Amino acid sequence: MHALDDSEDDAADTVFRDTIMLALAGFVTVVIIMLAHIRPEAQASATAEAATMPGNVMIEAHWAGDLDTDVDLWVQGPGDVPVGYSNKGGGLFNLLRDDLGKQMDLSGQNYEVSYTRGLLPGEYTVNLHLYRNRSTLQSVPVKVVASVKKDANEVSRQILVSDTQLDREGQEKTVFRFRLDDEGGLVQDSVTTLFRSLRSGTKT
Structure with a gap:
């Protein structure tokens, strides 16, 4: 059993x-x-999408996401008006993002981006303005990147990178001025940091 x-x-x-x-x-x-x-290309397409941002000339300003600091990016292209937070669009440049620091921002990132519609030869000016600093840092480090691509199918290429400091509220600083040739290439020996105010050309 x-x-x-x-x-x-x-x-x-x-x-x-x-x-x-x-x-x-x-x-x-x-x-x-x-x-x-x-599909393995899904990740590749996300990377490609990041590299194919809108515009032909792209200027990015990044600063630490934990800082309650309002840094303004100001740019001007050849024959264009200065473009920044109070004038977000010109004939060539557009400001894609106006970052106010931690105010009205849940992303945890601090950055501003401007881009052009078209690629013109001539001088480009890139400035930073420390509008407000509520952080404990006396000097605010900011990374600025300039990238160029000739057409929509091309991956953008970085032509200039700068790590700079803003030391006081109200300070406006020229990060770089540079020239592009007819092919969108950086003109040799054209890069300078000679100050040129862009905000003074607006009503702010």
């Missing part, structure tokens, strides 16, 4: 194990099939 019960228990255990193994094998099979259908 006991031998029969043990045999039935062994059979039940075998059926249970087989069921578990079949379920596990089915799960693994589903995962393998799903992996085969996940």
Whole structure:
């Protein structure tokens, strides 16, 4: 009697194990099939999208996201008016983002971006203005990047990068002035930090 019960228990255990193994094998099979259908270019396309930002000349200003600091990016292209927070669009440049620091911002990032509609030869000026500093830092470090691309299908290329400091509220500083040639290339020996006010050309 006991031998029969043990045999039935062994059979039940075998059926249970087989069921578990079949379920596990089915799960693994589903995962393998799903992996085969996940496109590896999805991540590449996200990277490409980041590299194909709007515009031909792009100027970015980044500062630490934990700072309650309002830094304004001011830019001016050849034949254009100064573009910044109080004049967000010109004939060439547009300000894409006006960052107020932590005010009305849930992103945890501090940055401003301006870009051009078109690629014109001539001089470009890039300024920073420390509008307000509520942080404990006396000097605010800001990274500024200038990138260029000739057309929508081209990946933008960085032509200038600068790490600079803003030391007091109200300070306006020229990060760089540079010239582009007819092909969108950086003109040799054209880069300078000679100050040229852009805010004074507006009503602010």
